[in-house]
Amino acid sequence: MDRESIEVDVLFVGAGPASLAGALHLSNLIVRSGLKPAPTIAVIEKGREIHSHAISGAVLDPIALRELIPDFIEKGVPLENTVTEDHFVFLTRNWKFEPPAMPPPLRNYGYYIISLSKFVKWLAELVEKNGVDLFPGFPGAELLYEGDRVVGVRTRDQGIDKNGNRKPNYQPGIDIKAKVTLLGEGPRGTLTNQLIQKYHLNEGKDPDVYSLGIKEIWELPKGSLKGGRVIHTMGFPLQNETFGGGFIYNMANDLLDIGFVVGLDYKDPYLDPHNEFQRFKTHPFIQSLLKGGKMVEYGAKTIPEGGYYSVPKLYTKGCLLIGDSASLLNPMRLKGIHMGIKSGMLAAEAVYEALSKNDYSEKSLSQYEQLVQESWIHEELYRVRNFHQGFRYGLWGGFFNAGLMMITRGRGLWERPTAQPGHLEMKRLKDYYDSKIPEDREMVFDDELTFSKVRDVFSSETMHEENQPSHLRIADFDICNNRCTVEYGNPCRHFCPANVYEMVENEDGSGKHLQINASNCIHCKTCDIMDPYGIITWVPPEGGGGPGYKKL
Ligand code: SF4
Numbered sequence: 365m366d367r368e369s370i371e372v373d374v375l376f377v378g379a380g381p382a383s384l385a386g387a388l389h390l391s392n393l394i395v396r397s398g399l400k401p402a403p404t405i406a407v408i409e410k411g412r413e414i415h416s417h418a419i420s421g422a423v424l425d426p427i428a429l430r431e432l433i434p435d436f437i438e439k440g441v442p443l444e445n446t447v448t449e450d451h452f453v454f455l456t457r458n459w460k461f462e463p464p465a466m467p468p469p470l471r472n473y474g475y476y477i478i479s480l481s482k483f484v485k486w487l488a489e490l491v492e493k494n495g496v497d498l499f500p501g502f503p504g505a506e507l508l509y510e511g512d513r514v515v516g517v518r519t520r521d522q523g524i525d526k527n528g529n530r531k532p533n534y535q536p537g538i539d540i541k542a543k544v545t546l547l548g549e550g551p552r553g554t555l556t557n558q559l560i561q562k563y564h565l566n567e568g569k570d571p572d573v574y575s576l577g578i579k580e581i582w583e584l585p586k587g588s589l590k591g592g593r594v595i596h597t598m599g600f601p602l603q604n605e606t607f608g609g610g611f612i613y614n615m616a617n618d619l620l621d622i623g624f625v626v627g628l629d630y631k632d633p634y635l636d637p638h639n640e641f642q643r644f645k646t647h648p649f650i651q652s653l654l655k656g657g658k659m660v661e662y663g664a665k666t667i668p669e670g671g672y673y674s675v676p677k678l679y680t681k682g683c684l685l686i687g688d689s690a691s692l693l694n695p696m697r698l699k700g701i702h703m704g705i706k707s708g709m710l711a712a713e714a715v716y717e718a719l720s721k722n723d724y725s726e727k728s729l730s731q732y733e734q735l736v737q738e739s740w741i742h743e744e745l746y747r748v749r750n751f752h753q754g755f756r757y758g759l760w761g762g763f764f765n766a767g768l769m770m771i772t773r774g775r776g777l778w779e780r781p782t783a784q785p786g787h788l789e790m791k792r793l794k795d796y797y798d799s800k801i802p803e804d805r806e807m808v809f810d811d812e813l814t815f816s817k818v819r820d821v822f823s824s825e826t827m828h829e830e831n832q833p834s835h836l837r838i839a840d841f842d843i844c845n846n847r848c849t850v851e852y853g854n855p856c857r858h859f860c861p862a863n864v865y866e867m868v869e870n871e872d873g874s875g876k877h878l879q880i881n882a883s884n885c886i887h888c889k890t891c892d893i894m895d896p897y898g899i900i901t902w903v904p905p906e907g908g909g910g911p912g913y914k915k916l
Pocket of ligand 1: 836859860861864884887888889890891892902
């Protein structure tokens with residue numbers, strides 16, 4: 365079957381805030397300048413709808429949105445609330461303590477609480493009105509090259525069965541050729557990884573470190589939420605050695621956004637971020653906030669937290685990295701949407717120059733990195749450059765370093781501490797527990813306050829075509845079934861927040877083997893990051909597969 369090929373001038377991969385802001389800004393620049401012939405712009409997205417995979421905290425710092433759309437209020441931006449109350453709370457098992465002063469980086473007063481999926485939907489409508497073509501349900505499977513230059517993206521084939529055979533509905537992926545391709549796939553993007561490895565874009569940079577953010581939306585009794593309250597927590601249920609904490613934001617229409625972040629550089633192989641989140645909700649203070657409510661939506665996603673020293677080279681021949689794909693996120697403020705929007709805009713300005721001069725050389729596209737370095741993105745990242753690294757020394761070590769950073773312009777305890785990928789921090793069972801390895805017991809959920817992964821996944825509206833090759837590629841099952849069982853106790857069962865990985869009894873009773881429930885996957889990418897042997901690779905499933913976020 366012939367493979368279809370289409371040509372556009374500019375292709376954005378992934379319809380997050382970075383790509384959509386970039387597409388909007390570029391189309392505005394083209395219209396304002398009257399550039400002829402008007403370049404064609406397209407955005408492809410793996411979710412079944414343009415906003416289906418959009419998830420974030422989220423409290424939006426509107427600095428970049430104001431630059432992109434100065435009249436965003438008049439244009440109907442979907443805001444849940446303006447922040448009117450800011451709290452930072454330490455939790456012990458039964459108590460809470462709120463310091464009298466809020467750490468400045470955590471101040472959100474006057475910012476906006478948003479649902480990223482609603483925000484993306486709104487932005488996509490503006491982009492489409494500007495004549496940009498949006499293609500939901502089209503995952504980028506591989507980059508296309510001419511010589512050593514990126515010339516577009518091949519989308520994933522549809523209609524292949526689980527054994528790799530073509531089904532009657534087989535459709536080969538489309539080759540979308542472009543003068544410039546911009547990767548805004550979010551954290552740990554498949555094409556981004558290919559690009560970084562091929563062009564060594566992370567040479568001289570630190571490995572990225574990630575966290576996993578898990579959240580639920582709760583519907584509370586009518587009238588029980590007042591104002592734009594924002595609460596961040598640290599402490600219970602995490603131990604001092606693990607980075608993370610909770611967030612609770614008042615949304616509109618009696619909805620409460622509650623979530624939990626765990627650094628993916630934890631040490632305990634039995635740690636289960638989803639279950640820690642469920643425990644978090646059992647704290648008396650948190651329980652009181654959820655009283656009378658019911659959970660209505662669930663989702664999870666990784667967060668690139670490596671910061672300044674982890675940002676890769678942002679350009680290569682024919683291709684640019686934007687947003688979370690470029691690790692442009694402030695780890696101290698736990699905010700990346702504003703940087704995603706700004707990086708998309710700066711990339712659009714560099715691409716506009718390239719289109720105007722018909723010059724797509726690496727030198728021409730390098731202007732993007734120059735613009736980033738001259739912008740507030742650089743300044744903001746530099747000021748928090750050693751934030752996450754301090755938490756290697758536990759919660760209090762991290763706080764001490766963070767405090768010092770504020771008076772040393774981001775230096776903290778070291779100018780540039782050594783960094784290693786987070787999964788290498790996980791210890792083997794015998795090293796972590798010594799001779800007292802505990803029984804790996806299942807958590808019990810009450811289905812009212814706490815929910816199993818399966819129940820939560822149901823609320824994420826996740827769907828995949830069942831009869832397709834697994835999109836979780838395991839390089840060596842023997843390691844999973846034998847070595848990992850002994851050394852780490854199969855931590856994939858714990859770090860995956862969607863019950864994708866299960867150890868099930870062999871039919872002949874000879875032990876257990878790894879079973880992959882791929883259709884549960886909510887595309888958070890944790891397994892690709894946290895597997896201690898680095899043998900799990902996440903690749904995009906058939907287009908349209910994955911969660912169906914609406915309010916997250
Ligand atoms: Fe996340 Fe991997 Fe589990 Fe999918 S399989 S939900 S990407 S950890």
